Amino acid sequence: MPHYFAVVELSRWQFAFTALFHFLFVPLTLGLTWILVAMETCYVWTNDTLYKDMTKFWGKLLAINFAIGVISGITMEFEFGLNWAYFSRMIGGSFGPILAIEGITAFMLEATMFGLFFFGWDKLSKRAHWVVTFFMAFGASLSIVNILAANSWMQHPTHTQLNYQNMSLELSSIAGLYLNHLAQIRIGHVAFAGFVVASIFVMGISAYYLLQNRDAVFATRSFIIGAGFGLVCAAFLAFFGDQNGLEVAQNEPEKMAAIEAQWQTQPPPVAWYVLAWPNQATETNGFTLAIPYGLSLIATHTLDGTVEGIAPIVEKYKARIRDGIHAYTALEKLWQNPKDASALLTYRQHENNLGFAYLLTPFTEDIAHASDENITAAAKSGIPNVFISFWAFRIMIGIWMILFILFIAGIIFAKRGTLTRHPFFLRCCVWSIPLPYLAAEAGWVLAETGRQPWAVHDILPTFMGISSLQLSDLVTSLVLFVLFYGALISIELFLMFKFARKGPSSITEAQHV
């Protein structure tokens, strides 16, 4: 298999590219639909048609966003089978149900209501239309519930057992996947991240109108809804983010160590590196700026807690790999003779570490007789990329702080009625529109590169999951994805800018001055 690992790399790049692309459109849909519900609630409540126009105008921007969200979403569903056939075959019965439920409940509801939202204004009563908008938002959010339950299962596979007879992961409780602690926390975290994206989107575009001195009433009210919604959501976002950190420290210590660039376990209280230049080859940090006591507080919420370092984790991995080799050799015996009782007994004793034996695949052909060097190399490959994890986390946190300040300032200025007297602040709001997107993408990168080398944590290494494809297949498809997505996003941005600039007058004849 000369090109095997090249195919692995390209499959990963393709998945990352298409998933990150999809995740540019998801958060806005997620948040904007609820903002539409808020606006339409105001309309139903007050009968003020300005709120109806607001709903229609922001709805139009939603439609432009939604079109690309749909196609990039269908790509994701195809891609498990296209590029990760072995993974799909193995996990169809465990991860598959949640993905299917997502399609059946969330996507279906969202897409059907989406049509009614746009075409139902004259055909439905005011309240019935509100219900449609509500279910559109509800559908979008259900989607994130299921996707995050599925992804959290990959990070922390509960209620699952590998059946060696057909090499598939079998599920013992589907409810368990939703009741998974990690899943629930991450659902909150990602949902609120989406709400924040949409809040800044509405705030930023409204600020643009205020700067241009047009549609003042429309823009101010939209701005206030965006800022208020945003502040609340940013607070919850931080809460769930913090809880997520605690869960990660518990379930994925190697990810935590990578995020914080902890090469050794340090005695408490541990300082938090605000900045550092981690170097995975030498296992040191080139440069650090630290806040004393910080890490103990962040990671354990105590002063006497610590974060397990990478070096001791690697030592543990070596032991697990050695143990896994027993399971691996027992499995080979079972393949030769399925009735071999002693092999089955050995397999059962060590099966929890079978995945670690597979980590040896890139380093030796003969896993059963791996050398100490092979085992050390494989154990080190079990640590995610420290540099990426470290910086992705800090980008996320840094952007959150900027946005939080913007929300607070926005509410203060709006309350005083002095928004238009702070053009610099308004300009900041406009230029901040891309920031939450960047933070959301960083969050995805952190979650997914932080899980490497595993596709299913501690069970299935990513490199085993690929389809049996040729290198040329992957090169062609990746190039085509880049070209198609490039063209689509150009058209999308062009229309988005065009309609955002046109403003609310594009949907109604009357100008709101």
Next chain:
Amino acid sequence: MFEYEFLKIIWWMIIGGVLIVYAATAGFDVGVTMYMPFLRKEKDRRVVLNTSAPTWDGNLTWIVFAGGGLFVVWPAVYSTAFSGMYAAMLLILFTLFLRPPGYEYRNKIDSGRWRRCWDIALFISGVIPVFIFGVALGNCFIGFPFYFDPHTYREFYTGNLWGLLNPYAVLSGLISVIMVLMHGSVYLQRRTEGNLRKLAFKVHVISAIFLLAGFTISGIWLMTGVSGYRLISTAAEPTLTPLQNVVQAGAGYWITSFDQYPWKYFAPIVAYGGILESLWAAYYGWCTTAFWASCFAIGGIIGTAGGTLFPFLMASSTHPNQSLTVWNSASSQYALNTMLYVGVILLVVILGYKIFAYQTIWGKKPILTAEDIEKNEHEFY
């Protein structure tokens, strides 16, 4: 928990049913957008587009249901089909990309050239995926060149895109395209009036004749030309272990399987009946009856294909004994059982709000005219 064998059969029926619903709903969307590049007046094009615009999104979503269903119920089929037919699946995907922007963006810019481009994009994004789905289904009769590693069950596919384009499969792809064109024409008669309706009736008659001919030829071809497969025995209670089949290959086996399972005769009867009934009803102007008859015709045609293949899902042409069947491709009993409860409840809920959606859009006024669009210029696509 339900019996494992029962679950396997009921899921075969549900997935087949979902595929039929997908073809019968997204099918008319594809059918009407096939008209777009060929209509001379922009007014007509907008009427045609807007007959499907309010619900196309929800209709397309059935493909996600079908894909998700495949993933959970038959992981081996999902992974073998998608990775094996890599180029074909990507072709479906890339052409499908043009569809949502075609609907959402076409009307966002008031320029003739911009709109004509999206008309062609909508045509391509409808026809190519439907053609390829048909080709893939045709190849299910021929068999696919794949095999599994005997221990890890990793799948290997030894064919390529050109191998899929054999004459029988191409015929099957063409039948699919003609089928959705007929269905779209029936739908258009139901939702429009005047010249558009007359045009749609003509296209309906022509496409129905071609469909009858194509469907019949493909049946005769199966009887005489195509080498079929017959399942002699399978492992006891197999779960995702496709290696212990005994399969025979031979000419005409697909049709002789009708003697083994006489229920297979029902589907083609429904197909012929549905097509003829839709013609008859359309001739008298009973557009709703014609539409439902056409839905039954689609159900009959897909049912005939799926039924004829039963119990095979994907036969292996190079290693027939490793063929994927209804019996050996399914997930664990727990997964099938749980998903059955979830799926049935959700299907009822979906049916409820789908009816609500169609009722809202078409309940008061089942016909869309150019005047309607002029009145609400900003809201229509």
